[in-house]
Amino acid sequence: MPDSLETPVAEEDLLTIAGRTFRSRLLLGTGGFPSLELMAEAIARSGSELVTVALRRVGSGEQRGSLVDVLAQAGVELLPNTAGCHTARDALITARLAREAFATDWIKLEVIGDEDTLLPDAPELLRAAEELVDEGFVVLPYTTDDPVLARRLVDVGCAAVMPLGSPIGSGMGIRNPYNISLIREAVAVPVVLDAGIGTASDAALAMELGCDAVMAASAISRAQDPVRMAGAMRAAVQAGRLARLAGRIPRRRYADASTPDEGLPAFD
Amino acid sequence: MIVLNGEGSDVAAGATVAAVLERMGLALDARGVAVAVDGEVVPRTAWGSFTLGEDARVEVLTAMQGG
Numbered sequence: 001m002p003d004s005l006e007t008p009v010a011e012e013d014l015l016t017i018a019g020r021t022f023r024s025r026l027l028l029g030t031g032g033f034p035s036l037e038l039m040a041e042a043i044a045r046s047g048s049e050l051v052t053v054a055l056r057r058v059g060s061g062e063q064r065g066s067l068v069d070v071l072a073q074a075g076v077e078l079l080p081n082t083a084g085c086h087t088a089r090d091a092l093i094t095a096r097l098a099r100e101a102f103a104t105d106w107i108k109l110e111v112i113g114d115e116d117t118l119l120p121d122a123p124e125l126l127r128a129a130e131e132l133v134d135e136g137f138v139v140l141p142y143t144t145d146d147p148v149l150a151r152r153l154v155d156v157g158c159a160a161v162m163p164l165g166s167p168i169g170s171g172m173g174i175r176n177p178y179n180i181s182l183i184r185e186a187v188a189v190p191v192v193l194d195a196g197i198g199t200a201s202d203a204a205l206a207m208e209l210g211c212d213a214v215m216a217a218s219a220i221s222r223a224q225d226p227v228r229m230a231g232a233m234r235a236a237v238q239a240g241r242l243a244r245l246a247g248r249i250p251r252r253r254y255a256d257a258s259t260p261d262e263g264l265p266a267f268d
Numbered sequence: 269m270i271v272l273n274g275e276g277s278d279v280a281a282g283a284t285v286a287a288v289l290e291r292m293g294l295a296l297d298a299r300g301v302a303v304a305v306d307g308e309v310v311p312r313t314a315w316g317s318f319t320l321g322e323d324a325r326v327e328v329l330t331a332m333q334g335g
Contacts, residue, residue, distance in 0.1 A: 054335075058330045067332065068331045083335065101300050
């Protein structure tokens with residue numbers, strides 16, 4: 001019996017990236033699931049319509065059936081990534097191969113500059129983004145939480161920006177909410193919070209800060225119960241989006257009674 | 269020697285990309301497969317005609333789970 005999570009969805013509140021619309025504001029990474037069956041179940045529960053895939057040498061890793069077939073069955077769009085690339089050149093070749101392999105111009109552009117933190121290499125990222133846009137790709141760059149870099153990426157034609165909340169797989173959540181909200185103000189394209197999500201409240205916060213979508217991978221695939229966590233993330237993204245649209249109350253230093261003083265009885 | 273996915277192979281120069289894929293047990297209409305030779309993409313439409321040079325470095329890639 002699945003968890004009952006009948007959270008409200010704003011029917012007409014669609015996510016649009018490069019002219020394509022999505023009902024779900026949750027992007028899913030396919031990495032880290034112990035089996036393709038569990039991955040498929042988590043995708044279904046998450047409601048995600050756009051999932052990332054990687055390219056690796058044939059025969060590397062465990063072959064456990066056809067990933068592409070399982071994802072086609074799930075009815076989701078593929079967003080190939082350039083994970084593992086450390087230079088603009090490697091990312092360019094990988095993106096071109098992905099276009100060939102998956103018959104899509106969409107690419108989640110990752111250019112990694114540090115092994116321990118997997119933080120993006122900003123100059124290489126910008127260079128690769130510009131070239132891929134010129135080659136007709138729809139580029140969604142994985143970037144730092146730097147509003148200036150986000151703007152530069154949009155200036156060269158990126159269709160969205162995917163700033164990190166914290167390092168990939170760290171589950172540390174959003175380390176700099178201020179910067180994420182600045183990025184939302186700095187660019188006119190969709191902002192997809194990518195990397196660092198640890199649990200549902202992180203996803204809700206991202207949406208409350210104004211992000212248009214959230215990408216989760218390890219937070220779901222490495223959870224003790226990935227399918228249940230997929231449902232939690234779905235609900236959190238919806239809750240955060242609704243809260244953003246509803247407009248939160250400002251923070252105050254002192255209390256502000258919601259019950260009026262007028263008509264208060266005296267008992268002395 | 270032709271290097272296939274990082275390892276030396278006994279693929280002979282002059283072989284087509286399609287022949288290499290067949291040797292690897294891959295169907296030519298397999299989804300999610302892409303090939304690069306010497307850092308350049310070989311489009312699917314050219315797999316049957318593209319022949320490998322003596323020291324070609326061939327990468328045959330497929331879809332893997334990833335964030």
